[in-house]
Amino acid sequence: DIQMTQSPSSLSASLGDTVTITCRASQSIGNYLNWYQQRPGKAPKLLLFTASSLQSGVPSRFSGSGSGTDFTLTIGSLQPEDFATYYCQQSHTAPPTFGQGTKVEI
Amino acid sequence: EVQLVESGGGLAQPGGSLRLSCAASGFTFGTYWMHWVRQAPGKGLVWVSHINTIGSTTTYAESVKGRFTISRDNAKNTMYLQMNSLRPDDTAVYYCARETSFGFDPWGPGTLVTVSS
Numbered sequence: 001d002i003q004m005t006q007s008p009s010s011l012s013a014s015l016g017d018t019v020t021i022t023c024r025a026s027q028s029i030g031n032y033l034n035w036y037q038q039r040p041g042k043a044p045k046l047l048l049f050t051a052s053s054l055q056s057g058v059p060s061r062f063s064g065s066g067s068g069t070d071f072t073l074t075i076g077s078l079q080p081e082d083f084a085t086y087y088c089q090q091s092h093t094a095p096p097t098f099g100q101g102t103k104v105e106i
Numbered sequence: 107e108v109q110l111v112e113s114g115g116g117l118a119q120p121g122g123s124l125r126l127s128c129a130a131s132g133f134t135f136g137t138y139w140m141h142w143v144r145q146a147p148g149k150g151l152v153w154v155s156h157i158n159t160i161g162s163t164t165t166y167a168e169s170v171k172g173r174f175t176i177s178r179d180n181a182k183n184t185m186y187l188q189m190n191s192l193r194p195d196d197t198a199v200y201y202c203a204r205e206t207s208f209g210f211d212p213w214g215p216g217t218l219v220t221v222s223s
Contacts, residue, residue: 034209036151043201043215044151049208087151091209094165096141098151 002026002090006099013104017078021102023071023088031067032092038101039084047086048073075104108132108212110202115217118192122221126187128202128214136160136180139205142187144198145216152198156205157185170196192221 003026013019023033031051036044046055048064051071061076075082083106088099114126128140142154155166155176164176175188185202197220203210 036210038151043213044210045213046209046211053208055208055211089151089209094156095167096153096210098153101150 001095002029002093002097004088004090004097004099006086006088006102008102009100010103010105012106013078014106015078015080018074018076019078019104021073021075021086021088021104023066023073023099025069025071025090025092028068029090029092032090033064033066033071034089034091035062035064035073036087036089037082037084038087039081044087078104108204110204110212110214112200112202112214112217115200115219117220117222118189119223120193120221122192123188123190124192124219126189126200126202126217126219128185128187130183130185130204133204135178135183140178140185141203141205141210142176142185143201143203143210143213144196144219145201146195146198149198154200155187189219192219194221197221 005024007022033051035048037047038044052064063074085101085103087101109131111129118124141156157164157176161178173191178185199216201213201216203213
């Protein structure tokens with residue numbers, strides 16, 4: 001299985017900050033990389049697909065980049081609702097695998 | 107509105123069984139692959155199983171292979187997960203999710219399975 005490694009595991013930030021989360025795949029996955037947001041007690045929500053495409057309804061302060069094995073999720077101008085855990089997921093090779101998550105805290 | 111809702115979770119004893127359901131609405135259920143993903147308390151997301159549109163192809167994580175069975179009834183817009191020989195490490199919130207060209211979207215709110223004596 002393809003291993004997905006996120007860093008950092010957690011980070012502290014303030015309202016208005018810009019934060020970057022990285023995700024590394026154990027082998028090349030092209031751009032088959034998705035990002036999800038999970039707020040406490042809620043189900044995950046798709047934010048970006050194919051590394052950099054914004055899902056409908058997701059604010060433009062979220063952006064993604066990367067290809068191959070290294071990817072980033074950037075959240076610009078953090079808002080209160082952005083404090084959550086973020087997961088990357090590869091959809092290149094079955095089974096789908098997730099990173100361990102990055103918790104963004106105040 | 108596209109929606110998924112899981113049910114059937116609860117408390118089971120080690121070695122016991124539970125059957126989860128995932129009811130779909132707002133889209134043509136029978137045209138999408140579907141998945142189960144679980145999340146142990148305080149842990150990350152782990153893929154469990156997938157089923158193709160007509161139920162002819164299924165795959166499982168190694169940790170549940172031989173114990174769990176995924177199925178679907180397209181006439182009822184419902185997917186199932188039969189869980190047998192449950193173990194304490196199966197304790198988790200179980201989510202169903204629709205696979206699209208753009209990732210897993212949407213997800214249901216989840217149903218909690220607790221395996222304990």
